[in-house]
Amino acid sequence: MRAYGIFPSALLVSTALAIGQKPTVNFDGNGMELASSGSSVQIMCEQDDWPAVLRVCDDLAIDFGRVTGTNGSVTLLEHGSGPAMNASMIYNITGRYSFSMSSNGQEGGVIIAGTIGQSAIIDRLVRNGKIDVGAIEGTWEACISAVVETPMEGVAQAMVVAGSDRRGTIYGMYSVSEQIGVSPWYYFADSPPQKHDTIHATDTTVVQGSPSIKYRGFFLNDEAPALTGYIMAKFPPSPWGPGYNADFYHSVFELLLRLRANYLWPAQWNSMFNVDDPRSQPLADEYGVVMGTSHTEPMMRATKEWQVFGDGDWQYNTNNESIYPFFVEGAERAKPYEGVLTMGMRGEGDTALEAGDEVDVLESVVAAQTEILNELWGNVSVRNPDVVPQMWCLYKEVQGYYEAGMQVPDYITLLWTDDNWGNIRRLPLNSETDRIGGAGVYYHFDYKTWEQMHLAYERQARQIWIVNVGDLKPLELPISHFMDLAYDISLWHKNSVPRWLHMWAAREFGLDVAAQTAELMNNYSIAAGRRKYELIDPSTFSIIDYNEAERLLNEWETMHAAAKSIMDSLPAETHPSFFEMVYHPVTAGYVYYDIMISVAKNNLYAQQGRNSANALAEHVLAKFKQDNQLSHRYNTLLDGKWAHMMDQTHFGYVYWQQPMRRRCRACST
Numbered sequence: 249m250r251a252y253g254i255f256p257s258a259l260l261v262s263t264a265l266a267i268g269q270k271p272t273v274n275f276d277g278n279g280m281e282l283a284s285s286g287s288s289v290q291i292m293c294e295q296d297d298w299p300a301v302l303r304v305c306d307d308l309a310i311d312f313g314r315v316t317g318t319n320g321s322v323t324l325l326e327h328g329s330g331p332a333m334n335a336s337m338i339y340n341i342t343g344r345y346s347f348s349m350s351s352n353g354q355e356g357g358v359i360i361a362g363t364i365g366q367s368a369i370i371d372r373l374v375r376n377g378k379i380d381v382g383a384i385e386g387t388w389e390a391c392i393s394a395v396v397e398t399p400m401e402g403v404a405q406a407m408v409v410a411g412s413d414r415r416g417t418i419y420g421m422y423s424v425s426e427q428i429g430v431s432p433w434y435y436f437a438d439s440p441p442q443k444h445d446t447i448h449a450t451d452t453t454v455v456q457g458s459p460s461i462k463y464r465g466f467f468l469n470d471e472a473p474a475l476t477g478y479i480m481a482k483f484p485p486s487p488w489g490p491g492y493n494a495d496f497y498h499s500v501f502e503l504l505l506r507l508r509a510n511y512l513w514p515a516q517w518n519s520m521f522n523v524d525d526p527r528s529q530p531l532a533d534e535y536g537v538v539m540g541t542s543h544t545e546p547m548m549r550a551t552k553e554w555q556v557f558g559d560g561d562w563q564y565n566t567n568n569e570s571i572y573p574f575f576v577e578g579a580e581r582a583k584p585y586e587g588v589l590t591m592g593m594r595g596e597g598d599t600a601l602e603a604g605d606e607v608d609v610l611e612s613v614v615a616a617q618t619e620i621l622n623e624l625w626g627n628v629s630v631r632n633p634d635v636v637p638q639m640w641c642l643y644k645e646v647q648g649y650y651e652a653g654m655q656v657p658d659y660i661t662l663l664w665t666d667d668n669w670g671n672i673r674r675l676p677l678n679s680e681t682d683r684i685g686g687a688g689v690y691y692h693f694d695y696k697t698w699e700q701m702h703l704a705y706e707r708q709a710r711q712i713w714i715v716n717v718g719d720l721k722p723l724e725l726p727i728s729h730f731m732d733l734a735y736d737i738s739l740w741h742k743n744s745v746p747r748w749l750h751m752w753a754a755r756e757f758g759l760d761v762a763a764q765t766a767e768l769m770n771n772y773s774i775a776a777g778r779r780k781y782e783l784i785d786p787s788t789f790s791i792i793d794y795n796e797a798e799r800l801l802n803e804w805e806t807m808h809a810a811a812k813s814i815m816d817s818l819p820a821e822t823h824p825s826f827f828e829m830v831y832h833p834v835t836a837g838y839v840y841y842d843i844m845i846s847v848a849k850n851n852l853y854a855q856q857g858r859n860s861a862n863a864l865a866e867h868v869l870a871k872f873k874q875d876n877q878l879s880h881r882y883n884t885l886l887d888g889k890w891a892h893m894m895d896q897t898h899f900g901y902v903y904w905q906q907p908m909r910r911r912c913r914a915c916s917t
């Protein structure tokens with residue numbers, strides 16, 4: 249286990265920062281110059297490397313441009329012998345990938361990036377003893393970064409990034425992006441890239457081992473009206489179909505990889521990832537993202553697929569003749585790609601199965617699914633979770649069946665879940681920790697993320713961590729935190745949250761405001777986590793005893809004042825990201841608490857016949873309007889880049905509106 253003190257406070261003031269990553273570049277002029285505002289980094293990779301790796305070479309070249317103003321160039325080597333320019337992306341959705349980018353500056357330093365066993369130049373460096381990959385070879389998603397002398401003819405020195413597999417190489421390159429100042433959130437939360445005049449590769453060798461958790465990702469869920477409204481506005485009907493298509497998903501895949509995650513459960517309320525746009529699944533694979541389906545969607549088929557293509561009831565005991573081939577088609581379609589198959593079955597939608605003997609039925613469902621996979625993959629590999637990863641989510645009633653003795657083959661990963669209040673209901677017992685498929689967790693965010701996920705890790709739930717992120721925005725901060733824990737939990741001990749917040753704030757908004765922003769978001773997460781907003785109404789906090797309501801409102805007022813003062817101190821280019829990730833959540837929370845507490849006071853004062861009840865009623869109306877304006881401001885930010893993203897209703901109208909009318913009657917009598 250690595251020492252917790254790995255980030256001395258000096259690192260926080262050093263400029264190169266990637267959360268949870270040891271620095272390999274600096275802005276102090278130490279080591280080999282990679283790039284400056286006048287010279288461009290040259291990125292070399294091998295034509296035979298994974299398309300996912302080649303794509304990120306291109307991203308990295310542009311990330312340098314974001315920081316120094318001079319794009320890097322990408323050179324594609326053919327078996328290490330010289331440039332070749334014929335690699336192609338099957339789905340070049342952005343129309344940007346060139347792999348032969350010429351730069352707009354003088355030639356600067358060289359980065360050679362590649363995957364062991366796939367990249368001839370990397371393999372040659374290993375054979376010639378120029379880099380030692382012994383620590384990572386054959387491991388999952390690991391990477392080595394080193395500065396190497398004369399890596400090839402005509403190149404005096406290069407920074408070499410060698411991955412044990414395609415995502416290992418990708419994480420190594422994106423670590424450089426993050427360190428030089430491009431946040432994983434540069435697109436999805438508009439974090440402005442930092443600006444630097446020169447970037448140097450530090451003369452150091454850094455080994456980044458395998459992640460703590462094998463499959464780490466998120467689930468886009470409950471995605472209407474906000475995310476779906478945004479999607480419908482931004483991705484109108486195209487030859488590929490409207491909505492949740494590859495034109496949207498490619499940026500989600502990129503975000504996942506930049507967050508050092510690898511796994512996605514796509515939106516499914518009214519969409520079919522594999523059907524709506526036939527580019528989506530091959531694109532995920534081209535990016536190197538592992539696809540899954542939600543806990544309730546077996547054999548890689550979306551719920552809606554049964555509604556559209558299914559025949560008869562979704563009841564295995566009465567309709568196996570239709571459901572079996574439906575499963576076969578899902579497995580056949582999934583076979584060419586990296587994915588984790590959901591096993592078992594639940595009722596229609598997100599409900600319990602209804603059959604006489606659910607346990608018997610479920611066992612026969614899994615037996616049938618296993619037979620199908622056997623048929624497609626061959627028996628041996630099906631029992632090997634490295635070849636055909638399978639998962640069974642013990643959600644709600646399914647956990648009950650398991651506890652009642654339902655048999656689950658031991659190569660299927662058991663996915664434990666929380667109780668929708670952020671408490672994981674159960675974790676592997678000692679007798680369950682040596683299952684080949686291991687265990688994982690399906691989590692819904694709560695304030696206790698560190699505590700619960702640390703518990704899960706210690707109890708050996710390390711195969712899959714998937715978190716439900718709703719509409720994706722505005723959960724940027726908890727998503728980052730979750731993925732950093734999943735990537736290397738040894739770095740984050742129980743008092744690490746303020747330190748993590750400091751690094752996060754420095755990355756997103758700059759060091760000048762990092763300490764204040766971290767304190768604010770620490771307070772905010774406590775305040776917002778105290779009780780879910782939807783469970784707060786005017787009767788929740790006492791307006792009589794112990795100044796409870798006033799104390800809370802004062803806390804929110806302090807937080808709001810801090811958010812405003814930090815935002816005012818930031819350069820204009822940082823306003824959108826700060827607004828989205830800090831100012832908006834803090835202010836919306838403040839307004840919400842103010843309304844609930846003011847309604848409570850209004851009620852009491854009206855009963856007491858006090859005229860001040862009227863002023864409170866006016867105040868509540870003004871705050872309600874402010875809430876509306878705040879959502880509007882979010883939805884129209886940056887010319888409506890995030891249109892509809894704040895369309896979710898904030899108020900249980902029944903709770904606040906009804907009392908208002910009663911109070912007004914009370915006032916006038």
Ligand SMILES: *[C@@H]1O[C@H](CO)[C@@H](O)[C@H](O)[C@H]1NC(C)=O
Pocket residue numbers: 310313314317318319344352
């Ligand atoms: C870098 O390349 C991208 C993609 O081709 C382009 O949009 C951008 O303008 C370039 N940046 C600079 C600084 O030349």
Ligand SMILES: *[C@@H]1O[C@H](CO)[C@@H](O)[C@H](O)[C@H]1NC(C)=O
Pocket residue numbers: 334335336
């Ligand atoms: C790329 O080049 C190789 C070798 O020169 C050739 O065999 C291959 O067909 C080319 N691929 C494309 C897509 O042009």
Ligand SMILES: *[C@@H]1O[C@H](CO)[C@@H](O)[C@H](O)[C@H]1NC(C)=O
Pocket residue numbers: 335336337340342343344345346347
């Ligand atoms: C990607 O599309 C652009 C624009 O159509 C094209 O110039 C470029 O060559 C394509 N890249 C690849 C690798 O196919």
Ligand SMILES: *[C@@H]1O[C@H](CO)[C@@H](O)[C@H](O)[C@H]1NC(C)=O
Pocket residue numbers: 568569572616
């Ligand atoms: C469906 O179930 C019946 C009764 O158990 C069985 O005889 C039949 O083979 C099953 N069909 C399929 C396609 O699994």
Ligand SMILES: *[C@@H]1O[C@H](CO)[C@@H](O)[C@H](O)[C@H]1NC(C)=O
Pocket residue numbers: 618619622627
């Ligand atoms: C594969 O598994 C099936 C049952 O799942 C079994 O009938 C068959 O004999 C197995 N084949 C081999 C080659 O092990």
Ligand SMILES: *[C@@H]1O[C@H](CO)[C@@H](O)[C@H](O)[C@H]1NC(C)=O
Pocket residue numbers: 767768771803806807810
């Ligand atoms: C955060 O909470 C601490 C402790 O309650 C308090 O002293 C501080 O003023 C708060 N800061 C902000 C910005 O809310």
